[in-house]
Amino acid sequence: MQPNDATQAQDTLDGYNFAYLDEQTKRMIRRATLKAVAIPGYQVPFAGREMPLPYGWGTGGIQVTAAVIGPDDTLKVIDQGADDTTNAVSIRRFFARTAGVATTERTTQASLIQTRHRIPEAPLTEDQILVYQVPIPEPLRWMEARESETRKMHALEEYGVMHVKLYEDIAHLGRIATSYDYPVRVNGRYVMAPSPIPKFDNPKMDMMPALQLFGAGREKRIYAVPPYTRVESLDFEDHPFEVQAWDEACALCGATDSYLDEVVIDDAGGRMFVCSDTDHCTQRTASREAAE
Amino acid sequence: MYVAVKGGERAIDNAHRLLAEERRGDRAVPALSLTQIKEQMTLAVDRVMTEGSLYDRDLAALAIKQARGDLVEAIFLLRAYRTTLPRLAVSEPVDTARMTIRRRVSATFKDLPGGQVLGPTFDYTHRLMDFKLAAEADDDAEPCERGEPRQDETVPRVADLLGEEGLIEPEVPRDGDTAEPGDITREPLEFPADRSTRLQSLARGDEGYLLGLAYSTQRGYGRNHPFAGEIRMGDVAVEIVPEELGFAVEIGDITVTECQMINQFKGSKAAPPQFTRGYGLTFGQGERKAMAMALVDRSLRAEELGEDLTAPAQDAEFVLSHCDNVEASGFVQHLKLPHYVDFQGELVTVRALRREHERKEATDAAE
Numbered sequence: 001m002q003p004n005d006a007t008q009a010q011d012t013l014d015g016y017n018f019a020y021l022d023e024q025t026k027r028m029i030r031r032a033t034l035k036a037v038a039i040p041g042y043q044v045p046f047a048g049r050e051m052p053l054p055y056g057w058g059t060g061g062i063q064v065t066a067a068v069i070g071p072d073d074t075l076k077v078i079d080q081g082a083d084d085t086t087n088a089v090s091i092r093r094f095f096a097r098t099a100g101v102a103t104t105e106r107t108t109q110a111s112l113i114q115t116r117h118r119i120p121e122a123p124l125t126e127d128q129i130l131v132y133q134v135p136i137p138e139p140l141r142w143m144e145a146r147e148s149e150t151r152k153m154h155a156l157e158e159y160g161v162m163h164v165k166l167y168e169d170i171a172h173l174g175r176i177a178t179s180y181d182y183p184v185r186v187n188g189r190y191v192m193a194p195s196p197i198p199k200f201d202n203p204k205m206d207m208m209p210a211l212q213l214f215g216a217g218r219e220k221r222i223y224a225v226p227p228y229t230r231v232e233s234l235d236f237e238d239h240p241f242e243v244q245a246w247d248e249a250c251a252l253c254g255a256t257d258s259y260l261d262e263v264v265i266d267d268a269g270g271r272m273f274v275c276s277d278t279d280h281c282t283q284r285t286a287s288r289e290a291a292e
Numbered sequence: 293m294y295v296a297v298k299g300g301e302r303a304i305d306n307a308h309r310l311l312a313e314e315r316r317g318d319r320a321v322p323a324l325s326l327t328q329i330k331e332q333m334t335l336a337v338d339r340v341m342t343e344g345s346l347y348d349r350d351l352a353a354l355a356i357k358q359a360r361g362d363l364v365e366a367i368f369l370l371r372a373y374r375t376t377l378p379r380l381a382v383s384e385p386v387d388t389a390r391m392t393i394r395r396r397v398s399a400t401f402k403d404l405p406g407g408q409v410l411g412p413t414f415d416y417t418h419r420l421m422d423f424k425l426a427a428e429a430d431d432d433a434e435p436c437e438r439g440e441p442r443q444d445e446t447v448p449r450v451a452d453l454l455g456e457e458g459l460i461e462p463e464v465p466r467d468g469d470t471a472e473p474g475d476i477t478r479e480p481l482e483f484p485a486d487r488s489t490r491l492q493s494l495a496r497g498d499e500g501y502l503l504g505l506a507y508s509t510q511r512g513y514g515r516n517h518p519f520a521g522e523i524r525m526g527d528v529a530v531e532i533v534p535e536e537l538g539f540a541v542e543i544g545d546i547t548v549t550e551c552q553m554i555n556q557f558k559g560s561k562a563a564p565p566q567f568t569r570g571y572g573l574t575f576g577q578g579e580r581k582a583m584a585m586a587l588v589d590r591s592l593r594a595e596e597l598g599e600d601l602t603a604p605a606q607d608a609e610f611v612l613s614h615c616d617n618v619e620a621s622g623f624v625q626h627l628k629l630p631h632y633v634d635f636q637g638e639l640v641t642v643r644a645l646r647r648e649h650e651r652k653e654a655t656d657a658a659e
Contacts, residue, residue, distance in 0.1 A: 048480065049375045050375040055618065056624075057622065079629070084301075084481075086630075089300040089304060093301075114654075118633055135626070145611060180638075181634075196631075196633075198634065198636070200637070220481070244637060252532075261632050267544055276636070
């Protein structure tokens with residue numbers, strides 16, 4: 001039997017519906033989500049509600065999570081890959097209070113994972129759903145500020161500006177200078193913002209067995225990548241897409257294959273590198289200790 | 293040794309306790325009661341109700357207290373509560389001509405039916421510090437006699453008076469207006485937005501933002517030649533038509549401030565020269581906001597009236613996408629959340645670019 005680190009389901013907050021949102025609102029969000037799944041990468045407008053957490057703190061992800069979570073789910077919440085960053089703690093607590101669901105820090109034990117800025121290192125499965133918090137859902141926003149224009153560009157599959165932007169990077173700098181929120185093309189059709197995950201995580205989205213849902217609360221958009229869907233990072237034949245790499249290994253667990261955070265450890269410029277995915281790091285450290 | 297950012301949970305709990313302590317302040321000073329806020333911070337309550345889009349003085353007072361007087365935070369609190377409320381009925385349009393008027397001024401006519409009523413206004417106060425208020429003897433102030441409010445008397449709006457002569461455009465649905473008013477709390481804001489949706493956004497919009505935009509139109513960024521046709525403040529009846537009755541019943545009064553701007557218009561191919569309108573409405577007494585809203589409303593009609601679009605205040609997508617202070621405050625302040633993953637990505641990129649730059653310089657120097 002697997003050790004179960006998940007906290008048990010608890011009683012919920014009095015006076016509020018399961019997972020905070022009323023059932024009509026959940027239905028509206030589920031409809032938008034179904035449409036999003038049916039048209040991979042297409043941004044579906046939805047009547048986002050004001051949540052008791054501020055815009056920018058993950059209100060879109062929270063609404064999507066609230067609409068898909070059930071009493072039997074086990075929830076994991078990460079921010080910057082870590083379960084113990086303050087906002088991840090706050091959102092996990094929000095659902096522990098309002099839905100009484102079990103929560104976990106183990107990627108493999110979660111049925112539902114809400115994330116900000118990372119995809120866990122451990123491969124996800126068909127039984128899992130990954131919910132991304134999205135600040136700016138429109139990948140074309142920095143080329144064209146107007147929603148009325150960008151919607152037309154998506155409809156006409158007019159993505160030239162995006163390639164021009166990437167090309168200009170290469171012409172000026174010799175390389176594509178986008179390091180996070182790196183644009184992808186979903187199922188060969190819609191260009192999509194993967195949310196501000198590092199481009200290191202982009203390849204994980206491709207043909208992922210888990211359902212990927214994206215919620216942008218302030219911008220009131222939901223989009224999705226269904227399981228086993230092609231997700232290509234935009235590039236050029238002579239400048240293929242590449243991800244970040246480090247010369248160092250994680251100072252805690254020795255991983256060389258994970259995304260590393262740089263930590264300043266003294267005022268003399270000393271640095272160390274550690275896994276951004278805290279669960280990945282913990283599991284590796286534990287299994288190393290067990291082996292010794 | 294590196295200490296991971298652990299213990300977020302305890303830090304949050306402690307921060308909340310500290311916040312509660314700071315909110316309370318010196319315990320030797322009596323706590324503010326909601327009644328005090330409701331009765332003496334009336335304009336703060338009005339603003340929170342307007343931008344929180346919920347008419348409830350008690351809840352607004354509670355929000356102000358809980359937010360330590362930070363009105364944008366109080367607006368957020370009220371909005372987050374409002375969104376959980378069931379929608380029991382939709383009221384009939386309020387008729388401001390039947391308002392029980394407490395203040396009514398027109399800048400376009402010296403006198404007019406219903407008269408000018410100055411009412412409680414800061415307008416002609418000299419902004420001198422009133423040290424008597426600091427001396428705590430406020431309660432002894434001589435009470436002011438209030439005139440009897442004129443009940444059940446229709447006071448025609450200035451715009452209606454002009455309308456009789458056809459000098460001002462009639463207020464009728466235009467191309468693109470839907471039969472039912474839009475509701476951005478139930479449908480996402482999409483562009484182009486019809487006027488009812490624009491007005492709803494502006495009514496919920498941040499007073500400071502609208503004030504700045506309105507001011508910009510007066511300084512030439514999309515000038516629209518306004519006159520304050522009328523500003524009126526007072527109580528209006530709210531009526532609903534219950535399905536089982538089939539006729540309107542009054543469910544209560546609310547205080548509102550209404551501003552009708554009258555704007556010059558030289559006419560176009562389709563329309564004769566006539567005055568056009570800008571409209572502003574707030575809960576409570578919110579004259580600055582109502583006037584700013586009316587100016588911006590008129591600016592946003594530039595396209596419909598065939599005017600050149602040259603200024604930010606005429607750009608509906610720009611104005612409406614950024615006028616909500618709950619959204620704006622959240623997104624601006626989210627920058628304080630951790631971004632170290634993205635920043636690490638940028639560090640890697642900048643270091644690579646710098647290496648490339650140094651290599652190039654070295655090669656150039658060698659040549």
